[in-house]
Amino acid sequence: MTTTEEFDTAVLHSLRLKGRASTSSIAAAIGADEEIAAAVLEANAAKGLVLLRSGRISGWLLTPEGRTNIGERISIEKSTVDLAVMGALYDDEFLKLNGKFKELCTHWQLAGGKAEVVETELTTIHEANLILLERFGASAPRFTKYVARFVSAYDRFRGGEAAALLQPMRESYHDVWLELHEDLLILLDRQREEDD
Template sequence: MDLEIRENEFLILNYLDVFRVIKDVKKVEKSTGLKSEEVIAYLPKLSEKGFVVKETKGTIESWRITSDGEKVVNSYRQFMLDRTGQREAIIKKFEEFEDVYNVKFKELVTAWQVKIIDGRPVINDHSDPDYDSTILRQILDLHKSVLNILKEIASAIPMFTTYIRRLDYAAKKIEENELEYLIRNEDSYHNVWFELHENVLKFLGRERRE
């Protein structure tokens, strides 16, 4: 396969394909593991290749992926799957994450936010510690199962290793009763899960289902 980009360039383009814009390279660093200086150095090179464009509004600079960038990043995903030598097995792991674990996680997040009382949905005011504790325990149990499947995926596609570390960090914070790490914090379990889920969808070639 004639590759037009290298792995680090893929990581940056993949970030853009998921989030659509880069305004803060620190966020790219957190997501990809690349140093901010590396990201800053790669972006102009990717622009020269026609894969990203730079936009300036006042003093704010941002970068966006082009249609050619979207094509090349998708081709690289296919290369990564083929390179594993176990394409079908990895795709099945992605499908399991999407169709089993993601469905369950969405149910649990909804249950954390909304309680059913007398058959009607009511915003959870978190005044019932037993209810909240039950939901949190289920989320942490789900986390253990998700780590297992992520480790299998990451052994073949190392870029997913970052999600093991970041989800585990948020889960430990939740266990320590820092509950903003479930949804509200920038590094919350929910936010990291969202990013992971978007990447799984990209590898599967699926659109997000609301």
């Protein structure tokens, strides 16, 4: 990202996906230094697009104006994306991979969180996921930005950090997966299925 508008869009969209997030979480999601993310968040707060809540559940969130603003930006993006290709990839490949990832998560939980039980499964899913992200990125380039986040979570898990697979709000593989899924649903104007 090189322009203020691109940073703004990335920050606002990340908050739309996350709901509420810390500065460090936003920085990780958009691939920026925390200082840059903080400056972008403060600038958007001054415009009334985001606000910082303090208290027991603190973090940044979109204002109604911010939600409208990012909705308009995504609508513009949709006009530049081959939605037929994205929809076919979602239906034919992502949903199958999503099912496999859900099974892996269940397997992991039933096995008491033992890494060796799911390592082979995760590697297979991870490799297929990276290929799929590149294919998504051919139509909508910003989807390639998920690659680094998935690789980081995968490497941390393989390096012994058990929380990097499923723990919420830790930039875990599952966290990133949920955001990717929500991002695709928004782009394609789809609703989440009952079993998702």
